[in-house]
Amino acid sequence: MNRMAPQSETTLMTEDTAVRLDGVTKRFGSVVAVADTWLKVRRGEFLTLLGPSGCGKTTLLNLIAGFLEPDTGELFIHEQRVTDTPPHRRSIGMVFQNYALFPHMDVADNVAFGLKMRKTPRDEIRQRVSAALDIVRLGGLGDRRPRQLSGGQQQRVALARALVINPQVLLLDEPLSALDKNLRAEMQVELKQIHQRVGITTVFVTHDQGEALSLSDRIAVMSSGIIQQISPPNEVYRYPANSFVASFIGDINRVPGRVATRDALTVQVEIAGGRRVSVVADRNAALRDGQDVALFIRPECLSLAGGADENIVAIGTIQAHVYQGTHVDVHLSSPDIGPLHIRAPRFDVIERWPIGSVVNVAADLSEALVFAD
Amino acid sequence: MRRATRRALWTAVSAAVLGAILIYMVIPSVVVIMAAFNDKAILSFPPANPSWRWFTKAINYEDFRNGFYNGLIVTAWASGIALVVGTTFAYAIDRFHFRGKQALETLLLSPLVIPHFTVGLAFLILASQPLLMLSRTFFLVVVTHVILVLPFVLRSVYVSLRNLDRTVERAAASLGASPVQVLVRIDLPLLAPGLFGGWLFAAILSFNEFTASLFVTGQRTQTLPVAMYTYVREYADPSMAAISTMFIVSTALILIVANRFLGLQRILAIEGQR
Numbered sequence: 001m002n003r004m005a006p007q008s009e010t011t012l013m014t015e016d017t018a019v020r021l022d023g024v025t026k027r028f029g030s031v032v033a034v035a036d037t038w039l040k041v042r043r044g045e046f047l048t049l050l051g052p053s054g055c056g057k058t059t060l061l062n063l064i065a066g067f068l069e070p071d072t073g074e075l076f077i078h079e080q081r082v083t084d085t086p087p088h089r090r091s092i093g094m095v096f097q098n099y100a101l102f103p104h105m106d107v108a109d110n111v112a113f114g115l116k117m118r119k120t121p122r123d124e125i126r127q128r129v130s131a132a133l134d135i136v137r138l139g140g141l142g143d144r145r146p147r148q149l150s151g152g153q154q155q156r157v158a159l160a161r162a163l164v165i166n167p168q169v170l171l172l173d174e175p176l177s178a179l180d181k182n183l184r185a186e187m188q189v190e191l192k193q194i195h196q197r198v199g200i201t202t203v204f205v206t207h208d209q210g211e212a213l214s215l216s217d218r219i220a221v222m223s224s225g226i227i228q229q230i231s232p233p234n235e236v237y238r239y240p241a242n243s244f245v246a247s248f249i250g251d252i253n254r255v256p257g258r259v260a261t262r263d264a265l266t267v268q269v270e271i272a273g274g275r276r277v278s279v280v281a282d283r284n285a286a287l288r289d290g291q292d293v294a295l296f297i298r299p300e301c302l303s304l305a306g307g308a309d310e311n312i313v314a315i316g317t318i319q320a321h322v323y324q325g326t327h328v329d330v331h332l333s334s335p336d337i338g339p340l341h342i343r344a345p346r347f348d349v350i351e352r353w354p355i356g357s358v359v360n361v362a363a364d365l366s367e368a369l370v371f372a373d
Numbered sequence: 374m375r376r377a378t379r380r381a382l383w384t385a386v387s388a389a390v391l392g393a394i395l396i397y398m399v400i401p402s403v404v405v406i407m408a409a410f411n412d413k414a415i416l417s418f419p420p421a422n423p424s425w426r427w428f429t430k431a432i433n434y435e436d437f438r439n440g441f442y443n444g445l446i447v448t449a450w451a452s453g454i455a456l457v458v459g460t461t462f463a464y465a466i467d468r469f470h471f472r473g474k475q476a477l478e479t480l481l482l483s484p485l486v487i488p489h490f491t492v493g494l495a496f497l498i499l500a501s502q503p504l505l506m507l508s509r510t511f512f513l514v515v516v517t518h519v520i521l522v523l524p525f526v527l528r529s530v531y532v533s534l535r536n537l538d539r540t541v542e543r544a545a546a547s548l549g550a551s552p553v554q555v556l557v558r559i560d561l562p563l564l565a566p567g568l569f570g571g572w573l574f575a576a577i578l579s580f581n582e583f584t585a586s587l588f589v590t591g592q593r594t595q596t597l598p599v600a601m602y603t604y605v606r607e608y609a610d611p612s613m614a615a616i617s618t619m620f621i622v623s624t625a626l627i628l629i630v631a632n633r634f635l636g637l638q639r640i641l642a643i644e645g646q647r
Contacts, residue, residue, distance in 0.1 A: 065543075065547060066546075067543055067546075086546070086551075086552075087543070087546040087547050088546045088547075088548075088549050088550055088551050088552075088554075089549075092547055093547065093548075094543070094544065094547040096540045096543070096544060097540075098538070098540060100538065100540040100541045100543065100544040101541075101544075102541060102544070102545070102559060103541075103563070104562045104563055113545065113548050113550070113558075114548030114549050117548055117549035117550050117554065118549055158544075161544075161548065162547070162548075165548060165549065171547075
C-alpha cells in the first residue's frame with residue numbers, strides 16, 4: 001500500500017535518481033517511525049516531506065543524512081549504496097531548524113568549514129566562500145560572529161555553508177520555522193530562486209503546507225511513518241490520494257454519506273440529509289454500493305445560493321463571517337452535515353446573509369472527492 | 374511626598390544591609406592583609422608601622438618554600454588527572470545510557486558530602502598497609518586530592534556538555550568532519566571554558582586543601598597549608614598573614630585574568646545556551 005511507485009517513476013532512468021530508498025524501515029522501540037518506504041528523488045528536484053509532527057518526516061531526512069541507520073532496506077545517493085555510510089562520508093549539505101552555526105567561528109569560517117574538511121586549497125576556499133555568501137546576499141559579512149546576525153541572516157549563512165561544498169543532495173530540516181512570518185515568506189521566495197539558480201537536488205522537511213505547496217516540485221505527504229501520496233503540489237491539492245491527504249492539505253469540508261449507485265462514469269452518493277449528489281467516478285474506482293463514504297469538498301467549491309439551484313447540497317445557518325481581504329470565509333452550521341466552511345469571493349455576502357440567516361448551500365462537485373469512511 | 378520619603382528610607386536601609394554583608398565578607402581578607410604589614414612580631418590589628426619584613430621572612434622560610442613547591446606538584450598532578458578523569462566521566466554520563474548511570478553520578482559527586490578528614494583518614498589507613506607501599510609518597514597525596522576535586526571538574530564539564538548544542542556536531546558531520554575532527558574542531562573549542570573553569574577550581578581547591586592533606590602528607594611531601602599549620606603551632610607571627618596575602622592576591626589575579634579572557638559566568642558554567 002505504501003509502495004509509492006507509479007508508472008512514471010519506475011520508468012525513470014537510474015542516472016536521473018539522486019536519492020533512492022528501497023524498503024527503508026526505522027523503528028524506535030515499538031514505534032515505527034518510517035515504515036517500508038520506497039522513494040526516488042530525481043536529480044535537481046525540490047521534494048518536500050510534509051506531514052504533522054511525529055509523522056516520520058524528520059526521521060526520513062535523518063536517514064538520508066546518515067544520522068540514523070535504517071533497520072531494514074537500502075539507501076542510495078547518486079546510485080551509490082550509502083546504507084551504512086556515516087554522514088561525513090556522504091555528499092550532503094544540511095540546514096537545521098536552529099541553523100546550528102558554529103558559535104566559535106566567524107561567518108566566513110563557518111562557510112569554509114566543509115571545504116577545509118575536504119582539504120580544498122586556500123585560495124579556492126576564499127573564492128568559493130565569497131561566492132557562496134554572495135548567493136545568499138551576505139557578501140561583506142564574512143567577519144561577523146553568528147550571534148551578531150539576525151535570524152534570517154543566520155539562516156542564509158547555514159544555507160551558504162551547506163551549498164558551498166556542492167553536495168549531491170541538500171537537506172533542509174524545517175529551516176524556516178524559527179523565522180517570523182514576513183521573513184519566512186521572503187526566505188521562501190529566496191529559497192526557490194536559489195534552488196532554481198543552483199539546480200541542486202533538495203529534500204525539504206516541513207509541517208507547513210503553504211511552504212510545501214509554494215516551494216516544491218513534488219510533495220510527499222506523510223503520516224504514521226508512511227508516504228501517503230507523492231505528487232506535484234497541484235495534484236496533491238486537487239487530487240488527494242486518500243482522506244488523510246485531503247484533510248491535511250488546505251481547508252476542506254467533510255460530508256458523510258453512502259454510495260447509492262454507481263456506473264462507469266459517476267458515483268451517486270446519498271449524503272447526510274438525504275440528498276443525492278453525483279461525483280466523477282474515475283478517481284473513486286474501489287467503492288462498493290452501500291458503502292459508507294465521506295465526500296470532501298473545498299470551501300471555494302461551495303457557494304451560498306439564494307433561490308432554487310439544482311446543485312444545492314444542504315441548508316445551514318450562518319455562524320460567522322471572517323473577512324480575509326481577498327475573500328470572505330463563511331462558517332455555517334447545517335443540521336444534517338454539521339459545520340460547513342464556504343469561501344466566498346464577493347464581500348456582499350456579509351450584507352446579504354447576516355449572521356443567523358438560513359441559506360442554501362450549493363456545491364460545484366466537479367472536483368469533489370469520495371473516500372471510504 | 375511621603376511615598377518618596379519612604380522610598381528613600383527603603384533605599385538607604387537596603388544599601389546599609391548590603392554594605393554590612395559585603396564588609397562581613399571581605400573583613401577576613403582585610404584584617405589578614407593589614408596584619409601582614411605589621412612591623413611587630415605579634416598578630417596585632419591594626420598594624421603600627423607598615424613593613425614588608427614578614428613577607429621576606431615567609432618567602433625565605435625553608436618549610437614554606439618546600440610546602441609551596443610540593444603544593445605545586447600535587448596541584449598540577451591532581452587537577453590534571455581530575456580534569457581527564459572528570460571529563461571522561463562527564464562525557465559518558467552525558468552521552469551514553471547505561472545501567473548504574475545514576476549510581477555512578479552519585480558516587481562521583483559523593484566527595485561533596487563526605488568530610489575531607491574521612492577521605493584523609495581512609496587513605497592514611499590504606500597507606501599504613503605495608504603491602505601497598507604507599508606510605509607518605511606524593512602519589513598518595515595526589516590520589517587523595519583527585520578524589521576531593523573530581524566533583525568540581527565533573528560538574529563544570531557536565532554543565533558545559535549539557536549546554537552544547539548537539540545539532541552543531543551534526544552540522545559538522547554533514548560538512549564532512551569525522552568524529553575525531555568534530556571533537557577537535559567543534560567540541561573542544563566549545564567546551565574549553567568549562568574544561569578550564571573546572572580545572573581552575575580543582576587547582577585552587579587542591580592547593581588550598583588542608584584537612585585531608587594533614588593526614589596523608591609527611592615531612593617530605595607536606596603542602597603549604599600543612600606547613601603553615603605546623604608553623605602556627607609553634608610561632609604566632611605575621612608571616613602567616615603575609616602568606617595569606619600573597620595567596621589572596623595571586624588567586625584574585627588568576628581569576629581576573631581568566632574573567633578577562635573567558636568571562637566568569639562561562640568559567641562557572643552558569644551561562645545558559647541562548
